Amino acid sequence: MTTPTTNILLVGVGGQGIILASEIISETALRSGLDAKKSEVHGMSQRGGVVSSHVRFGPVVHSPLIEEGRADVILSFEILESLRWLNFLAPAGAVLANTQKIVPPIAAAGLTTYLADPAAELTARVPGAVLVPADAIARELGNTRLVNSVMLGVLSTMTPLAEDAWRAVVAEFVPAKARDANLAAFERGRALRAR
């Protein structure tokens, strides 16, 4: 991440907490003394549709939208969705992908098919892609909604943003009841990369 602006594209499926995750990243950037902008489209996404959120931070950020081929990180909350957005990946960009598969109802009903092995497709295209068992970790910790904190934990090891700012913002932005569980999930994500 040598460019003055860092571009993070979050992608996944409606209901996965992507918008909250993008708020946490932007706020962490702000508290690290940077300018930040983010953009996504609300609306149809609620009902299981495709969701993407653009987050950009740096000394001065003009556009809230990332251009194709310029995402430093694609943070994918669902394995197949990482493939849908690869055109945004910068030449030296990283892909962090939750290995969870979310099969859309129309595939379950037999109207379309879900790709056989999206993880293999991803690593064939991006050999350095980081596969994160975020869903498995979240289940281990007792709540599938912790996926986004695991993913943020992994991401936090790769950005110039202050570690303490990350923790403080996660603690503040997640529902109070689930604060400790989310912080634990965040640390599990960090530990994955530390290894």
Next chain:
Amino acid sequence: MTKKLLSGDEAIARGAWEYGVRFASAYPGTPSTEILEAVAQYREIEAQWSTNEKVAFEIAMGASIGGARTLVAMKHVGVNVAADPLMTFAYTGVNGGFILVSADDPSMHSSQNEQDNRRFAAFARIPMLEPSDSAEAKDFVGAALEISETFDSPVMLRITTRTAHGKSVAVLGERQEHALRNPGKIDREKFVMLPMYARRRRVVIAEREQRLAQFAEETPLNRIEPGDRRVGFVTSGGAYAYVKEVWPGASFLKLGLTNPIPAGMIRRFAASVDRLIVVEELDPYLEEQIRILGLPVEGKSIFPAIGELTPDIVRACLAKAGLLEAAAAPTHAAVDGLTPRPPAMCPGCPHLGMYLALGKLRDATITGDIGCYTLGALPPVNALDTCICMGASIGTAVGIQKARGDGKNIVAVIGDSTFLHSGITGLLDAIYNKSTITIIISNNGITAMTGGQEHAASGHNLRGEPTYSVDLVALCKGLGVEHVFAADPTDHKAFSQLVKRETQADHLSVIVSSQPCVLYPQKVKRGKYAVDAEICIGCGACRKSACPALLKSDQKTAKGHFKTVIDGELCTGCGLCASVCPVSAIQPVAKGV
């Protein structure tokens, strides 16, 4: 100094609070909905959902005439509904400062059209401000209120999906209280638009436009950012940020006030650069006006007039025009032909039971309306024949009967919020003109599509406080419909029989189909259902409901039919599938199991 990341919508709400707004109203509509949701946090502002945009506008208009600083918010198509009061309020002018927020949706992320509402500001001859980010969105609320009171005009604050939903940094300020303006007697010559008074006001409006044109030359809302003289960009709103991103060193004329435009400033700017280029989303609104000034200008010859702009599009278009280097092709390609994820109705959505019954009709014509139930137009439901604008289902169905002669098998499907918004007048017309169609009000108790806002039949208001709730059955009966039925869409047999009978009848009928939305106002908590694989005969009748929790099982019957299995995480326990099953294979999961 507190800096905060705010969406444009939140920033407008914050601006309303800081600059002394006392009353705010809206009817929900993406991407404007979050404005009033955010305003509701500020106790100093009296805030409400109204039944539709026209009413929201009229009440706000009354608050302004009463002397309060006022804001009304709606999505772009909402302005069509509110256009009648808007066009004449533009004549009367205001008392307390008045802002109309128009939230446009280029690319139709969640809309039925992408009309460019800048035309409305010009049409109504009212000033218009267009912020580029959240900091401006907040500041422009203050500027708009000042302009409104100084020039005696309603002011349009026009945002787009990207400026409404995108978040950027704004600096928070404190609230400035503004007392009611002229709280005494209302000036009748100003506010009674009889022709003789309106003719006088028309002249006043022309004078106002001249004063505003002068103001446009002087206000810091418009600014020249000198740079590379080879090209000068005239731009505003979200587009400014994209051009700034791809060519930060160019010369800019950044317009915050886009009606009226500053002719003198544009001339000066044009003279200082080699090529004058307008970058604007949708219509050539600025470009046409600049061309009328007699200046050589480019715009839509370079940029698309359809859909929203992005930095990618701006860069590619400038490259095509020979002004910038093209971006290097991305090193990775998006994978084509991936599994699509069309938005679908929720597991246990009450609209599903209604559609299951409608699916059993042969040769029915079904006019639709706008809401979550519009998703019933897509596979696997495939039920709707039309969907044009809010409230249109009833009139359209009546019109189809008028054209074809028979009301049998013509059904209008409309949501509760939409019925209250603009369906009631259509129903009245159906009664008055002796239509014999069938109308189904799919009543889930809330305005769901836009994220779960209260309405006049949900029993609560914007702040979640209990209030009067209109009884839809009594309302329809009161209007004069003889055949009104309260029905439960999850009781398949009874519901389906009722629909069959009424669609064959020679009279007008209204079926009020009621069950709660599973997401709003809070997620429903009900016991789940499960399929007993021993009993299931694999007929697939339940799966026709399109409930996303009903899946094909790996198990097949002796005849090779797939049995059904329920995804226990998704099921919300509506019981529809159980009521469909011919062999009672689907039962509630016993508690404690």
